[in-house]
Amino acid sequence: MTIGELLREYRISQGKKQKDFTNNGAIISQSYYSKVEKNSHRITAISLIELLHYNNIPLWNFFSRLNQSDDVQHQQMENLHNIMISAYYSHDYKKLNNIRQLINETNLSKENKEEEQLLVDGWIESLKKNPKLFDMDLRNKIKDKIFSNPSFDKNTITLYCNFMIFYDFDSNKIIAKNIIQQYKDSKNIKIQVAILAIICNILAIAIENENYSGISFFMDAADKIPTRPELFFYKNNLFFFENLIRYKDLKEKKYLINCKKSIETLINLNMEEYGRKINNFLMNHIN
Template sequence: MTIGELLKEYRISQRKNQKEFINNGKIVSQSYYSKVEKNINSITVDNLLYLLHYNNIPIWEFFSHLNQNDDIKKQEIENFEKTMLAAFYDNNKEKIKSLKPLIKESNLSEKNKEEEILQLEALLESMKTPDEKSNTELRNKIKDKIFSIP
């Protein structure tokens, strides 16, 4: 969803025409605003904030509707991590391993996929028995990741 589409949804839900929504042209001109709703023009941050305040639309609410895709990704990450931890506490290495292809095929960004796979591999590494050979390269990668956190 775009900013223009979301503004239009709010305007319609408030049963306002464009002129009423833009304070009779005091925020932006009606022709300009019409093009914002049609995604022809972009709106400046200042003008967007004026519109949101004028129409009593909480900023956090507006942006949470705008970024629903981020919420879906966040939920997907949380689901992977809950499953990993449950499998870890059950000492179920196969369950953890089975998540790797699911993570690779997910809609997460490449960076998020890499981070989830690194966590998965870290759990598997920590589950090794003393007689299993440790993966020094992986352990160093995990250390680098941990110590690079701001």
């Protein structure tokens, strides 16, 4: 598939005319772009990347469809991310440090290896509880990476979700609200997963800070996303946090019972470790 053919496919899938896709010709003239789609003109790398960012098309997604070998690299990164997440939730510092060596052994590009190393460092940093041990340079580097793109795409949203702990609560509410407003009508499952995960984090942070100002916006946004099998884990977590908030406000036993039902669901689905983590969270916040 050529660049022109792939651009046309994305444009049509978004229901956009060439005028809309090119930001009214601000990125590239409509007449020139029309010839790019027909493969009679070439597009510069700068204009192509700007087009992709403007239309919220992930770069890796686009280029991997042009070059099949990139699919292998993307799968390697997915596998690494799964190992990182597993090690993080297990508080397994040794495994997280071992991932550094795994990254060096992959056939990823130098740039991708550096990005993966940054993720590992971020996961390790996020496990720190003592502010005296915080690496502020690293935290700021990750923040800069999150906001290096002109708009949030799936990868940026996921990165932000993983490292929300590096922001203060008010900043998180502003950033999360902007993301939700940008993707409120998205039917993309991965986007919906990321948004629900962000909302779960917002509610958890609100409980920890005992600051519930403005959280109704996030609870309403979560309710508007239909429950589907792929989203069940996040919907169950939302059920837990929402009921814990109501219990802390109203002190009605039914909400506490609902929290325990949510935990039982996790345990019954062989997520005992995560279930225990959520139960500890409950015990720490019901007094």
